[in-house]
Amino acid sequence: MADYGALKILLVEDNQHMRSIVLAILKGSGIRDVREARDGAEAFDLLRQFPADIALVDFNMYPIDGVEFTRMLRTASDSVNPYLPVVMITGHSERSRVVEARDAGVNEFVAKPLTARALLSRLDAVVMRPRPYIRCTSYFGPDRRRKTDQPYNGPLRRASDGLLA
Secondary structure, three states, X not given: OOOOOOOXXXXXXXXXXXXXXXXXXXXXXXXXXXXXXXXXXXXXXXXXXXXXXXXXXXXXXOOOOHHHHHHHHHHOOOOOOOOOOEEEEEOOOOHHHHHHHHHHOOOEEEEOOOOHHHHHHHHHHHHHOOOOEEEEOOEEEEOOOOOOOOOOOOOOOOHHHOOOO
16 A cells, blocks of 8 residues: 555545544554545535545435435536545445446445455555546546456447447
């Protein structure tokens, strides 16, 4: 793992006990500049004063959960940093939730119970191996493809090209 002491982290978690655990992991790895928010609305406002490098966000919060916060961050006209890397932390790791978070524009996903190794490996991923951002009519966020496909040399790339039956 690299030296992340200079990172500015926004921790968005409604559970004080979980915030304490995450803070202990971050401080133990040398990260000192961490700001906390209890939900997505508070976090969105806090970003106006705190230029975070990474947001660690819980999935399930009220009134604005982690998925909605990520959507706002990526697409709201008043978002201060739509390119901010978001690491989703959640106890709800069902495939449907992972897909929902991914489709909202989350960069990485960590399931609870949280370990230092898992959290720090996701920080490594967003810092050392960032994925390019994609903008289209229905999505803005990191490229959702995790592997590099071999170049395709055929005439059609998708079934929607109209020539496949």
